[in-house]
Amino acid sequence: MSKFYLTTAIDYSNGDPHLGHALEKVGADCIARYRRLRGDQVHFVMGMDEHSHSVLQAAAKAGVPPQEWVDRMASRFADFWDRLGCTNDDWIRTTEARHFRSVTELLQRIQQLHPDDLYVSEYEGLYCTGCEEFKQESQIVDGHCIEHPTLELVPTRERNHFFRLSRHGDSILELITSGKLRVEPAIRRNEVVRLIESGLQDISVSRLRQPWGIPFPGDAEQTVYVWFDALINYVSATGFPAPGYERLWPAQLHVIGKGITRFHCVIWPAMLLAAQLELPKEVWAHGYVQWEGTKMSKTAGTAVTLDEAIDRHGPDALRYFLLREVGFESDGNFTWERFDERYTSDLADGFGNLVSRTLAMMTKYREGAVPADCGDDSQLDDAGRAALQQYSRAMDALDLRGGAEAVWSLVSAANLFVQQTAPWSLAKSGQAGELDRVLGALARALGRLAVISSPFIPGKAQALWQDLGMEGNVSASKWEAAESPSVAGRSTRRPSILFPKPAVV
C-alpha cells in the first residue's frame, strides 16, 4: 500500500466557482477515488487562496470585513464541491494559522540554508492607479493601461524582497527532463522546458504595505507576495513544519489548470530546492472548459452557473460529462445540447437502461436471487476483464476520458450480450441452467460496472451497488471487487431508475 498525496489548485476568493473550477475538482476527485480503489493510502487536499489585494477589493465592494468575506467564499466553494461528491480529506485556507506558520518557517529555512537566494532590491515598474497594480508591457497600449486608458501610468519604485530564481534553472531542467519531476501532458512539459532554457529572471516575493497577507520574516513592512504564499499551501496541509509532515510530503500529484503551469513547474520547485524540501513527483495541468465554443471569461461567465449545470441532470451526470466530453487534457466544450445528448445516450439509455433491464429480469425470472455457482467464464466475463485492463491502463496514465470509455465499452458489451443470449427465450423454453449462467454473468458485469464507474458517478454507482444486494459502500471497494465481483447468491431488488429521462428535453 503506497501513500498518494494529491492536491488541486487552491481557488481565489474573489468570485463564485464556475465550470472550470468544477472540472479540476471533479477530475482530481476521480483520480483520488481510483487510487483508493487500487489500494493507495490517499490524502486529497483542496482549499482556498485568500490573500492579496483583489480579495480586499472584493470584500470592500461587498461591504464586509475581509475575513468575513473569505469565510463566506470558502463555504460557498466547499458547498459546491460537497454537492459534486468530492472526497477531499482536508481543506486548507491560506488565512489559517497553520499556513502562516508554514510560510514563515519555509522562508526562514531559505534565509538560513541559502541566504543568498533572498535579497532586497528595488522593483521598478509602471503602476496603474486604476488597477492598483504594476503593469507589464503586454498590458500597456500607447503608454496607458488597457483597462484604464484615461489614467496616467505612474513610474514607481518599490523596495522588495527578491528570490534568486535564476540560480535554479539548471537543476529544475534536469529534474524535469530526467522525469524526477514529471510535467504532464507533454505539451505543458515542452512549454516549461522552453521557458527554462530561455533563462530565468529573479522574482520579487514581497509587497510593501499590503495589509492582507503574511508578514515577511524579518521585515514588518512587507508581506509575502500572494503567489509565494499560495504555493506553500501544499506543504502547510501536511502539518509542516511539525515533525511527521514527511508522512504526507512530497505530493505524488499536483492537479492544476494550464494557466498556472509556470508557477508549479518552475517557481515552486525552486522554492523547495532553496528550502531543501523534497519536490512533488508530478504536476498535471488540465485544459479549460469552453462555453459554446468560446472562452469562458469572468464577464461572460453568467452564461451558465454551476447551480444550473448541477440541477440539469444531477451531480453525477455533470461529473461524467465534464470528464468524458470536456476532458482533462486539452480544452473542451460545454454546451447544453451535448450535455443532454450525452446524458440521454450514455447515462439513461446506456448505463441506466442496462441496469434496469438486467435487474428486471433477475426479479422476473429468479425472484431477485443472483444464481450461485455459475462460474465466471462467459463471453461477457472476458469482455469485463478486457475492460478492466483498458480502464486501469488509462486511469494509471490519468487519461480520465479513456477510463470512462473503458467503462462504457463494458456497458455496450453487456447490452450486446443480453441481445445475443436472449434470456426471455431461455425462460420461455425452460432452459434453467443456461438462464442461470446468463443472469450470473450479467450480475457480475453490473458488479464490475458499479466499482469502476464509481470514480466518475459515485452516487449512482452506490445506488447500483445496493440494488445488487451488496453491503457497504462501493467506494470502499478494492480492485478485487472489480476483478471477481462477489454477487453470487445476492438478493437484488427491482431497481429505481438511475438516470431518469426528462419528459421533454
Place this chain on the structure above:
RNA sequence: GGCAGGGUAGCUCAGCUGGUUAGAGCACGGCACUCAUAAUGCCGGGGUCGCGGGUUCGAGUCCCGCCCCUGCUACCA
C-alpha cells in the same frame, strides 16, 4: 514577432515507425427483438483526411511552402 500543438464524416475524436475499398461513438434512415427508462441489437447513407507542390511502386501517415485555430512568451489562481 518567437516557440509549441492542432486542422480527419453534422458533433466529439482514433488512426504506432507510410501499404489493399479511411475508422469509432453520438446524431440521421431502415430492419429485428421485447427483458428494459419506445430502451437494445443489426444494416445503411454520409468524408477532395485545411490548401498547393514534392519524395515514393504506394501518403491523413514523410519533406517544402501557404492558410486558419489554440496555447506559452515571466510575477494573470
